[in-house]
Amino acid sequence: xxxxxxxxxxxxxxxxxxxxxxxxxxxxxxxxxxxxxxxxxxxxxxxxxxxxxxxxxxxxxxxxxxxxxxxxxxxxxxxxxxxxxxxxxxxxxxxxxxxxxxxxxxxxxxxxxxxxxxxxxxxxxxxxxxxxxxxxxxxxxxxxxxxxxxxxxxxxxxxxxxxxxxxxxxxxxxxxxxxxxxxxxxxxxxxxxxxxxxxxxxxxxxxxxxxxxxxxxxxxxxxxxxxxxxxxxxxxxxxxxxxxxxxxxxxxxxxxxxxxxxxxxxxxxxxxxxxxxxxxxxxxxxxxxxxxxxxxxxxxxxxxxxxxxxxxxxxxxxxx
Numbered sequence: 082x083x084x085x086x087x088x089x090x091x092x093x094x095x096x097x098x099x100x101x102x103x104x105x106x107x108x109x110x111x112x113x114x115x116x117x118x119x120x121x122x123x124x125x126x127x128x129x130x131x132x133x134x135x136x137x138x139x140x141x142x143x144x145x146x147x148x149x150x151x152x153x154x155x156x157x158x159x160x161x162x163x164x165x166x167x168x169x170x171x172x173x174x175x176x177x178x179x180x181x182x183x184x185x186x187x188x189x190x191x192x193x194x195x196x197x198x199x200x201x202x203x204x205x206x207x208x209x210x211x212x213x214x215x216x217x218x219x220x221x222x223x224x225x226x227x228x229x230x231x232x233x234x235x236x237x238x239x240x241x242x243x244x245x246x247x248x249x250x251x252x253x254x255x256x257x258x259x260x261x262x263x264x265x266x267x268x269x270x271x272x273x274x275x276x277x278x279x280x281x282x283x284x285x286x287x288x289x290x291x292x293x294x295x296x297x298x299x300x301x302x303x304x305x306x307x308x309x310x311x312x313x314x315x316x317x318x319x320x321x322x323x324x325x326x327x328x329x330x331x332x333x334x335x336x337x338x339x340x341x342x343x344x345x346x347x348x349x350x351x352x353x354x355x356x357x358x359x360x361x362x363x364x365x366x367x368x369x370x371x372x373x374x375x376x377x378x379x380x381x382x383x384x385x386x387x388x389x390x391x392x393x394x395x396x397x398x399x400x401x
Contacts, residue, residue: 090117092327092379096325099393100182108122109172111185115141124153133160180322181323185324187327187329210222225237234254321395326392
């Protein structure tokens with residue numbers, strides 16, 4: 082089955098303004114998806130610049146390759162299959178000495194949600210999978226649901242999904258799986274509905290949304306991957322290089338804020354010490370004290386942008 086990997090790129094104007102890609106530079110879209118951002122980045126660095134694109138989904142890479150060749154002919158494009166948590170290895174493979182612009186758009190590509198057999202959607206029945214890259218990852222959502230104990234399920238739903246009925250849902254999952262494994266998306270939806278009070282099910286969107294988000298994050302280790310990927314991007318950024326991250330929920334945004342804040346700190350020695358002994362120097366300058374958000378016009382045209390939060394940092398010259 083093939084689906085078109087095309088969606089409206091979120092906060093495109095802001096991305097281009099903050100990254101400011103220039104002719105001859107190296108840009109890296111760490112979340113290539115439908116290449117909506119990458120097409121515009123490639124236009125601005127071509128013909129002498131290099132556009133790198135990373136995605137762990139083979140379908141996305143094939144669709145992006147066709148789109149970039151069609152819309153930016155002659156651009157130097159290199160697409161890499163992998164997870165941006167392995168950015169160090171991927172950039173070694175790409176044989177680039179450094180990168181001027183990094184983009185992370187952390188939203189899940191809508192075609193991944195739309196293909197039922199991927200198991201991301203709570204609207205269609207499918208095996209409980211939720212792996213972004215089924216070739217390299219072995220843990221599935223079904224394994225989490227059917228093997229994690231009640232306490233761990235509660236923690237995952239509460240922390241990763243901000244689910245206020247986490248304990249009730251976890252308890253209900255354990256009760257149901259004792260009779261038969263919970264193996265499909267709609268089976269799990271029914272379990273969740275049975276755990277949430279009827280009045281609460283009528284407000285706040287689909288009752289399974291938060292649970293499915295939490296399971297997706299657990300299956301794909303998304304928060305650990307984000308931390309690793311951001312730190313690697315800072316290491317590979319050239320002096321003056323820009324790093325732009327678009328996140329869609331508070332957990333992601335908190336990690337981005339923490340990493341940028343940590344790497345922008347200078348000396349942490351007590352003020353009464355006559356000389357610095359910690360050796361800490363700022364590595365980045367944070368450009369966004371508060372995250373940028375989509376304009377009202379964009380939200381009206383593209384509801385997906387409503388929850389987008391953008392943070393930007395610039396690599397400092399630390400060679401001296």
